[in-house]
Amino acid sequence: xxxxxxxxxxxxxxxxxxxxxxxxxxxxxxxxxxxxxxxxxxxxxxxxxxxxxxxxxxxxxxxxxxxxxxxxxxxxxxxxxxxxxxxxxxxxxxxxxxxxxxxxxxxxxxxxxxxxxxxxxxxxxxxxxxxxxxxxxxxxxxxxxxxxxxxxxxxxxxxxxxxxxxxxxxxxxxxxxxxxxxxxxxxxxxxxxxxxxxxxxxxxxxxxxxxxxxxxxxxxxxxxxxxxxxxxxxxxxxxxxxxxxxxxxxxxxxxxxxxxxxxxxxxxxxxxxxxxxxxxxxxxxxxxxxxxxxxxxxxxxxxxxxxxxxxxxxxxxxxxxxxxxxxxxxxxxxxxxxxxxxxxxxxxxxxxxxxxxxxxxxxxxxxxxxxxxxxxxxxxxxxxxxxxxxxxxxxxxxxxxxxxxxxxxxxxxxxxxxxxxxxxxxxxxxxxxxxxxxxxxxxxxxxxxxxxxxxxxxxxxxxxxxxxxxxxxxxxxxxxxxxxxxxxx
Amino acid sequence: xxxxxxxxxxxxxxxxxxxxxxxxxxxxxxxxxxxxxxxxxxxxxxxxxxxxxxxxxxxxxxxxxxxxxxxxxxxxxxxxxxxxxxxxxxxxxxxxxxxxxxxxxxxxxxxxxxxxxx
Numbered sequence: 001x002x003x004x005x006x007x008x009x010x011x012x013x014x015x016x017x018x019x020x021x022x023x024x025x026x027x028x029x030x031x032x033x034x035x036x037x038x039x040x041x042x043x044x045x046x047x048x049x050x051x052x053x054x055x056x057x058x059x060x061x062x063x064x065x066x067x068x069x070x071x072x073x074x075x076x077x078x079x080x081x082x083x084x085x086x087x088x089x090x091x092x093x094x095x096x097x098x099x100x101x102x103x104x105x106x107x108x109x110x111x112x113x114x115x116x117x118x119x120x121x122x123x124x125x126x127x128x129x130x131x132x133x134x135x136x137x138x139x140x141x142x143x144x145x146x147x148x149x150x151x152x153x154x155x156x157x158x159x160x161x162x163x164x165x166x167x168x169x170x171x172x173x174x175x176x177x178x179x180x181x182x183x184x185x186x187x188x189x190x191x192x193x194x195x196x197x198x199x200x201x202x203x204x205x206x207x208x209x210x211x212x213x214x215x216x217x218x219x220x221x222x223x224x225x226x227x228x229x230x231x232x233x234x235x236x237x238x239x240x241x242x243x244x245x246x247x248x249x250x251x252x253x254x255x256x257x258x259x260x261x262x263x264x265x266x267x268x269x270x271x272x273x274x275x276x277x278x279x280x281x282x283x284x285x286x287x288x289x290x291x292x293x294x295x296x297x298x299x300x301x302x303x304x305x306x307x308x309x310x311x312x313x314x315x316x317x318x319x320x321x322x323x324x325x326x327x328x329x330x331x332x333x334x335x336x337x338x339x340x341x342x343x344x345x346x347x348x349x350x351x352x353x354x355x356x357x358x359x360x361x362x363x364x365x366x367x368x369x370x371x372x373x374x375x376x377x378x379x380x381x382x383x384x385x386x387x388x389x390x391x392x393x394x395x396x397x398x399x400x401x402x403x404x405x406x407x408x409x410x411x412x413x414x415x416x417x418x419x420x421x422x423x424x425x426x427x428x429x430x431x432x433x434x435x436x437x438x439x440x441x442x443x444x445x446x447x448x449x450x451x452x453x454x455x456x457x458x459x460x461x462x463x464x465x466x467x468x469x470x471x472x473x474x475x476x477x478x479x480x481x482x483x484x485x486x487x488x489x
Numbered sequence: 490x491x492x493x494x495x496x497x498x499x500x501x502x503x504x505x506x507x508x509x510x511x512x513x514x515x516x517x518x519x520x521x522x523x524x525x526x527x528x529x530x531x532x533x534x535x536x537x538x539x540x541x542x543x544x545x546x547x548x549x550x551x552x553x554x555x556x557x558x559x560x561x562x563x564x565x566x567x568x569x570x571x572x573x574x575x576x577x578x579x580x581x582x583x584x585x586x587x588x589x590x591x592x593x594x595x596x597x598x599x600x601x602x603x604x605x606x607x
Contacts, residue, residue: 132568139575143582153589160594160602162586167538167599170579171529174545177572178522181552185515188560190568231605 006067009075012049012056012083013123016090019045020116027109035107039098039455042112046094046119050087056080057480071191074129074258077484081332082126082254086247088466089339090119093243095459096347099451100239103355104152111151115243118144122251131180131190131212134255138176138219141251142169145244149236155357161235168218168228176215182208195263199270209270212259219252222312223281226305230289233301238353241297242346245304246339253311253335257328261318262488272319279316279416282309283423290430297349297363299430300342303389306427307338313404313416323411328485330403333478337396337470341388344463348382351451351460368434370443375450379438381464388467390431391424396470399478514555522548535587535597539580546576 007014023041057080063070073079094115101107121140128134146169150162184190186198186205198205214225221229233241260271286306293299314331317323352371353362361367372379388395401424408417470477521544528541550569557565591597 132564132571136571136575139579143578146582146586150586150589154593156593156604159586159590160604163535163590163599163602166583166586167529167535167542170539170542170583171545173579174525174542174549177546177549178552181518181549181556184553184565184568185556185559188556188562190564235605 003064003067005061006063006069008061009056009063009069009073009127012052012087013120015045015048015052016087016116016120016123019048020113020120023109023113023116027113035109036098038107038109038112039094042094042116043091043455045116046087046091049119049123050084050091053080053084053087057084072130072133073124073127075127076487077480078254078258078328078332078488079123079127081480081484082250082335083123085250085332085336085339086119086122086126088336089243089246089250089343090115092340092343092347092459092463093239093247095455095462096242096343096350097239098455099453100237100350100353100456102453103451104357106152106237111148114144114148118148118243119247122247125251126254128255129192129258131183131192131195131259134259135173135177135180138173138252138255141248142173142219145240145248148240149232149244151237151240152357157235158237161232164228165232165236172215172218172225175211175218179208179211179213179215183212192259192263195259196266199264199267209264213256213271213274216252216256216259217278220249220256220308220311221305222278222308223285223305226282226286226308229305230298230301233304234295234298238297238346238350241301242343242350245301245346246335246342249304249308249311250335250339253308253315253331257315257318257331261315261324261328265318265324265489268319272316275312275316275319276413276416279309279312280419282306282312283419284309287423287427291426293430294365295361295363296352296365296368296434297346299434300345300349300389303427303430304342306423307334307342307389309423310334310401310404310420311338313408313413313420316413316416317404317407317411320411320413323407323413324489325482325485326403326407326410328488329478329481330400330405330407332481332484333403333474334400336477336481337388337400337467340463340466340470341385341395341397344381344385344460344467345389347456347460347463348378348385351378351456354448365434365437366444368437369441371438374443378450378460381460382438383435384464384467386431386434388471390428392428394468394471396467396474399471399474403478403481511555511559514551518548518551518555521545521551533598533600535590535599538599539583539587543576543580546572 061075118141121137124137146166149165152158182204183198186201187194217225286302290299290302311334314327317327349363352367388397391397391401405417525541525544529538532538553565553569
């Protein structure tokens with residue numbers, strides 16, 4: 001008999017979707033001019049999902065043998081970790097959205113509802129063990145984020161970003177789906193566990209695996225499938241960019257890892273070299289293109305491509321038997337570390353941004369000049385986030401890089417590690433440039449008041465605390481990531 | 490246990506399209522997919538690009554259905570219906586974005602939409 005306990009696995013997803021429904025209905029039926037409660041409801045749902053995911057980590061859920069979900073979801077620690085990461089990123093993004101939207105008079109229930117629906121898709125993506133569920137979860141996530149990036153619909157950049165994101169996202173989904181159709185033909189099933197059979201029929205199986213991988217590479221914005229990312233990340237409303245950069249990446253990497261490294265773990269010769277090339281290209285191209293950017297938001301967008309490259313090092317190490325557990329562990333920890341640092345950095349870009357639509361030079365480096373004198377705490381937070389993204393010791397980013405590079409060494413992929421270390425050194429330049437501007441340059445003549453709302457302060461404070469805690473005392477989280485990685489194979 | 494497609498339908502198909510085998514369906518789907526991909530790459534109108542993407546999704550559907558017949562497995566049919574639902578939702582969001590773009594820019598040509606520098 002299928003038992004009610006099987007539903008436990010879905011609790012975080014249900015919490016997010018339920019919160020979204022509450023927000024949609026309240027927007028439709030509550031005649032309340034003050035929409036301040038909406039961010040609270042959304043933050044509550046995100047916090048609930050986060051606590052449920054942490055409970056799942058403390059007390060792993062299992063499915064009964066005849067559960068209806070048995071063939072489609074995988075109730076393991078890996079998914080709980082990703083769900084917790086995504087929910088944490090969502091919570092921070094919600095807190096950072098409130099002041100941003102209020103300043104632009106764009107605070108509506110649908111915004112938070114879309115954020116929550118996107119996150120519910122991400123949680124499904126993290127646990128999916130069936131290619132069709134992966135497709136549906138990808139689409140739940142993507143459709144919500146397409147709409148979110150067009151949220152400021154009178155803004156030229158936002159609509160442009162939404163169009164580019166939509167066209168390339170739908171295109172990559174179609175590639176992925178055709179790959180799934182071919183895999184279904186080769187194996188007679190869409191379960192991940194059956195996927196390795198597809199290699200027996202190279203004429204169908206080969207293109208199937210290639211198309212599925214290209215679909216994922218688009219979603220995580222790995223070079224050469226990254227062209228959409230800078231424009232979309234720059235044009236979308238900044239809190240949305242924060243959530244897209246971390247949530248979409250974490251969830252898509254989880255599904256990518258499950259499909260490639262776990263399902264095809266027995267046949268690494270088919271994907272190992274390709275992932276290695278993707279990782280090297282992403283690290284080099286992402287960092288080099290970020291170097292000349294004067295626009296801090298666009299710089300963070302390019303750096304997000306580079307970070308996809310570092311996470312790919314973890315995936316690539318999993319192609320070698322000796323490095324696969326370390327690779328999965330590194331990937332998980334890296335995604336968590338990137339989530340807190342990137343949400344924080346984009347959050348500060350949102351605070352700095354000018355309020356009017358289509359503002360010129362809204363996120364220019366000059367706008368950060370002298371921030372340490374105007375808002376010392378804000379400058380300190382930004383410095384911590386940037387140092388973490390650069391991978392300076394005592395921050396989360398350093399531990400993340402350490403773990404993925406160690407996995408690369410375990411796997412004997414020396415070239416990958418060398419490229420990683422060298423590009424990290426290059427990356428430090430453009431991160432430190434912002435810090436220098438904040439601390440050593442005089443503030444511009446005219447300065448407007450920056451957002452001081454409580455939600456924003458809480459969001460930034462929590463993100464900063466998480467960066468420091470993950471950097472100084474990463475023990476518990478690393479332990480969970482390690483167990484999650486060990487149980488995966 | 491769900492029953493297999495009824496024999497009368499099979500005979501019907503065989504009467505009207507004798508000699509049509511799996512490979513024909515797969516080839517047709519591959520051609521549709523290629524046309525769709527070519528459309529996305531070469532066309533510059535957002536709506537035409539979107540229609541090309543729909544063509545690619547339908548090529549995937551056709552492949553699912555053809556293989557579902559070969560494997561005598563209903564899950565391929567179910568998938569095709571799910572994909573149609575997803576495509577409809579995608580059309581709703583996509584067309585809304587194109588309308589917003591038309592209002593702000595007065596064009597749906599993707600080459601003219603480039604405020605964001607490369």
